[in-house]
Amino acid sequence: MTRNLIEEIAGGLIVSCQALEGEPLYGPEFMAAMAVAAAEGGAAAIRANTPQDVKAIKRACDLPMIGLYKKHYPDSDVYITPTLREAQEIAEAGAEFVALDATSLPRPDGRSLAELIASIRETCPQVRIVADVSTFEEGVAAMKLGVDLVSTTLSGYTPHSLQQEEPDIELVRRLAALREVPVLAEGRIWTVEQGAACLLAGAHAVVVGTAITRPQEITRRFAGAIRSASQREFAQ
Numbered sequence: 001m002t003r004n005l006i007e008e009i010a011g012g013l014i015v016s017c018q019a020l021e022g023e024p025l026y027g028p029e030f031m032a033a034m035a036v037a038a039a040e041g042g043a044a045a046i047r048a049n050t051p052q053d054v055k056a057i058k059r060a061c062d063l064p065m066i067g068l069y070k071k072h073y074p075d076s077d078v079y080i081t082p083t084l085r086e087a088q089e090i091a092e093a094g095a096e097f098v099a100l101d102a103t104s105l106p107r108p109d110g111r112s113l114a115e116l117i118a119s120i121r122e123t124c125p126q127v128r129i130v131a132d133v134s135t136f137e138e139g140v141a142a143m144k145l146g147v148d149l150v151s152t153t154l155s156g157y158t159p160h161s162l163q164q165e166e167p168d169i170e171l172v173r174r175l176a177a178l179r180e181v182p183v184l185a186e187g188r189i190w191t192v193e194q195g196a197a198c199l200l201a202g203a204h205a206v207v208v209g210t211a212i213t214r215p216q217e218i219t220r221r222f223a224g225a226i227r228s229a230s231q232r233e234f235a236q
């Protein structure tokens with residue numbers, strides 16, 4: 001019997017384990033250890049970048065994997081699994097899901113999102129597709145193209161989307177209310193309260209990255225808050 005992974009991750013926490021080149025934890029061994037820690041803590045799935053990280057994590061832990069491949073091409077701002085080539089590499093690395101940019105930004109190879117999705121369906125029929133969107137309209141368009149999940153990943157990261165420090169819970173709410181395709185809440189979720197609010201807004205599952213897996217950012221947040229608190233203390 002094939003597993004219903006979308007059902008399995010319902011109501012769960014998906015931990016995004018990503019470190020880019022130049023970050024202290026860059027490297028598949030670190031990301032694999034991070035994923036094992038996330039699994040021990042009760043994560044329902046992992047989200048990870050690059051075929052190398054996906055493979056290393058898959059060897060170390062058996063949670064469902066949302067894989068993506070960040071790559072920058074000239075003349076395009078689309079960088080999350082921009083073309084079929086990256087999607088295929090992620091599927092070959094063993095990811096059950098592939099996440100890709102489903103925004104309205106111009107794509108690097110001149111192919112439309114519809115063409116990309118159709119080619120993935122044809123060449124990697126086993127992989128489920130997660131559409132990373134930045135607006136409601138993009139979410140609706142991705143749903144019409146038959147993606148398996150929509151994630152609010154890119155809200156705040158395209159010039160035409162809402163720019164805010166908080167997670168875009170309103171986008172989760174509006175997309176989930178359509179009851180068409182399950183919606184993942186993702187992006188700038190820093191507290192358990194925000195995660196719970198996303199589920200109450202109708203999210204199928206919640207993706208948390210930086211707040212769990214980027215220690216330099218977690219430290220920066222604590223250090224800044226503690227410095228401000230101590231300055232307030234001395235100012236009195």
Ligand SMILES: CC(=O)N[C@H](C=O)[C@@H](O)[C@H](O)[C@H](O)COP(=O)(O)O
Pocket residue numbers: 016018068153154157186187188189207208209210211
């Ligand atoms: C915008 C973009 O490139 N987002 C990336 C997508 O995979 C990752 O860098 C994020 O860490 C991930 O979306 C989780 O979000 P947060 O780290 O805010 O919890």
